[in-house]
Amino acid sequence: MARQHPQSWLPIQRFPWRAGSFARPAAICAVLAILGWAMPDGRNLEAASAPLSKRAILAGADLRGAELQGVDLHHANLQEAQLQGANLQGAHLQGADLQGANLEKAQLQGASLQGANLQEANFEGADLRETFFWQANLQGAQLQGVDLSGAIGLWPQQIESAVIDEKTRLPDYLRPPGRGRSTAR
Secondary structure (H helix, E strand, C coil), rough: CCCCCCCCCCHHHHCCCCCCCCHHHHHHHHHHHHHHCCCCCCCHHHHHCCCCCCCCCCCCEECCCCCCCCCCCCCCEEECCCCCCCCCCCCCCCCCCCCCEEECCCCCCCEEECCCCCCEEEECCCCCCCCCCCCEEECEEECCCCEECECCCCCCCHHHEECCCCCCCHHHHHHHCCCCCCCCC
C-alpha cells in the first residue's frame, strides 16, 4: 500500500496555485481560512465558517475559480484581485474594496456588495442575480452585457457612473422608457 503524505487531505493542496500568486503572508492565511481549514473527520468546521479578520488584505490575490461561497469578507481589501470564475454566491462583501478587481464570469448570486468600492471592476459574464448593491460605488465598473434585472438596491446614479451597453439588462424600475421590460427572473 502506497504511503500518503499526512497532510494530503488539506484543501490547500488541491487549490490551483500559480507562481507569484500571493505577495503577502496575510493573503495566504486568509485563503487558508476561506478554504475551510479543518481536520479530515470534520472537526473544527465551525472555525472555517467564522468571519475572517476585519479588513483582510487580499489585494492582487489570484483567486481564479476559488470556492468562496458564503465567505465573510467585510471591508476586505481585494483591489486588483483576480476572481475570474470564483464562486462568491452569498458572500458578505459589505464595504469591501474591489477596485480594479476582475470578476469576469464570477458567481455572485445573493452576494452582498453593500457599500463596496467596485470602481473599474470587471463584471463581464458574471452572474449577479439577487446581488445586493445598496450604496456600492460602481464608477467605471464594466457591466457591458451583464444581467442586472434581478439585482437589488441599484440607483440610477450608480448605473450612470458604470459602463453599460445595449445588452446590459437593468431592473424594471431603472429601465428608461422605451427600452422594454426584462424577461429574466
